[in-house]
Amino acid sequence: xxxxxxxxxxxxxxxxxNKLNLTVKDGEILSIVGPSGxxxxxxxxxxxxxxxxxxxxxxxxxxxxxxxxxxxxxxxIGVVFQNFELFPHLTVLQNITLAPTMxxxxxxADAQAAANKLLxxxxxxxxxxxxxxxLSGGQQQRVAIARALAMxxxxxxxxxxxxxxxxxxxxxxxxxxxxxKADGMTQIVVSHxxxxxxxxxxxxxxxxxxxxx
Amino acid sequence: xxxxxxxxxxxxxxxxxxxxxxxxxxxGSLPLGLILSLGLISKIKPLQWLIxxxxxxxxxxxxxxxxxxxxYGLPLIGxxxxxxxxxxxxxxxxxxxxxxxxxxxxxxxxxxxQYESARVLRLSYGQTIRKIVxxxxxxxVIPSVGNEVINLIKDSSLVYVIGIGDLLRAGNVATARxxxxxxxxxxxxxxxxxxAVTTFVLRQVExxxxxxx
Numbered sequence: 001x002x003x004x005x006x007x008x009x010x011x012x013x014x015x016x017x018n019k020l021n022l023t024v025k026d027g028e029i030l031s032i033v034g035p036s037g038x039x040x041x042x043x044x045x046x047x048x049x050x051x052x053x054x055x056x057x058x059x060x061x062x063x064x065x066x067x068x069x070x071x072x073x074x075x076x077i078g079v080v081f082q083n084f085e086l087f088p089h090l091t092v093l094q095n096i097t098l099a100p101t102m103x104x105x106x107x108x109a110d111a112q113a114a115a116n117k118l119l120x121x122x123x124x125x126x127x128x129x130x131x132x133x134x135l136s137g138g139q140q141q142r143v144a145i146a147r148a149l150a151m152x153x154x155x156x157x158x159x160x161x162x163x164x165x166x167x168x169x170x171x172x173x174x175x176x177x178x179x180x181k182a183d184g185m186t187q188i189v190v191s192h193x194x195x196x197x198x199x200x201x202x203x204x205x206x207x208x209x210x211x212x213x
Numbered sequence: 214x215x216x217x218x219x220x221x222x223x224x225x226x227x228x229x230x231x232x233x234x235x236x237x238x239x240x241g242s243l244p245l246g247l248i249l250s251l252g253l254i255s256k257i258k259p260l261q262w263l264i265x266x267x268x269x270x271x272x273x274x275x276x277x278x279x280x281x282x283x284x285y286g287l288p289l290i291g292x293x294x295x296x297x298x299x300x301x302x303x304x305x306x307x308x309x310x311x312x313x314x315x316x317x318x319x320x321x322x323x324x325x326x327q328y329e330s331a332r333v334l335r336l337s338y339g340q341t342i343r344k345i346v347x348x349x350x351x352x353x354v355i356p357s358v359g360n361e362v363i364n365l366i367k368d369s370s371l372v373y374v375i376g377i378g379d380l381l382r383a384g385n386v387a388t389a390r391x392x393x394x395x396x397x398x399x400x401x402x403x404x405x406x407x408x409a410v411t412t413f414v415l416r417q418v419e420x421x422x423x424x425x426x
Binding site for chain 2: 131
């Protein structure tokens, strides 16, 4: 379970997130929706440790945890970026095994076995030796998911998972996310696509642009 | 033909010196340039200023002046370099400045998302630079580095000013002694051969990095 308590984030004198409280239960999907500029992505960046919060606490299973400085080897948060941010010079398999071997110190063989399982799970078995530029957008996204899952995170976060893809791929993404939920994955999805967000969500969080400055 | 064979040994030995200066300068200045470029993009302002000043100094004064300064100037304050070492010292410092600027451009071309993606995978700064950033930067900078490398072959002829017997000097000596243009033409041919080989090698390196886009 991931809990956010009184999370506050400011950029200069603009308060983007004001004393936000939030709970994501294990195995559930939280959708964060709202118009652009409302701070959804900022909130996600705080949860994933890419931005430092100005106040408040994060708790994982009741234990305090600071995503910004927590650099220990138990990875809590996995991220699938809007543009996937795969490493273009590495093959699909290398993209997935890089962090497990370098950070978790898994052996090359263990990491590859785990990666191959993930690739099979995500229908990418034939693509392990290809480079990201050879894949379609949807395939790249699944590689990004596999890369994040290889670090065995407690929570998997997505930033706008439908926006870089063809509109007709939306249902595929829904299926994929619900499939991972069936596997027991806790997920947080930021989206401006309300229908998509509602289709997958157990909980919805609507964020509005903050009026206070 | 007979004359050519007669002067060829001295020209080739000069070419050997040119090659030595060329190779040692590259071996010294490429890594130094890379380290300097990391300083140029670092967030530590004084370090940035210092390296910017260095780059300005090295690119802002003639290499010929730097050579004269190191070999004839520094002994006046008690720093004595032998000829060959003086030449390498000046060339490495000078070329590192140019390479630093080229690498800085390459580093800045790497999208911030790549760093963030490495960060959420918990790679350390060193791992990110080594495994993610440098391979991509190398591909970007090959053409510009190649330009400097070709320049270096010809710039190395400046060492005549501190009395080192390189290719150009060998030709010059023969021309002055025998009152004929032939040695100078041969010198030009040898420089052209050197640049042709270098160009070929650079193309191969470029090809090696063309497996991804």
